[in-house]
Amino acid sequence: MAERFDMSFKNKELKMWLLIMVPITIIGSYFLLTSTPSTRHYPFGILLIGYAFYYSWRYRFRKKKKENKEIQ
Numbered sequence: 216m217a218e219r220f221d222m223s224f225k226n227k228e229l230k231m232w233l234l235i236m237v238p239i240t241i242i243g244s245y246f247l248l249t250s251t252p253s254t255r256h257y258p259f260g261i262l263l264i265g266y267a268f269y270y271s272w273r274y275r276f277r278k279k280k281k282e283n284k285e286i287q
Contacts, residue, residue, distance in 0.1 A: 232269055239265030
């Protein structure tokens with residue numbers, strides 16, 4: 216059975232998602248509002264970089280968590 220998702224600030228994955236994605240969303244929105252039509256793809260790239268950073272962190276976190284669980 217899949218692990219349940221805890222929607223509280225005790226959940227490290229939720230805290231990291233908020234710490235990474237909220238500033239990335241604000242930066243992307245700023246660039247979207249201030250960019251010229253020829254550079255409208257930059258906010259999308261910024262958002263993709265944020266997602267890539269979060270999911271790479273999440274992959275490493277879960278891998279380390281799984282290794283610690285196997286050792287014990």
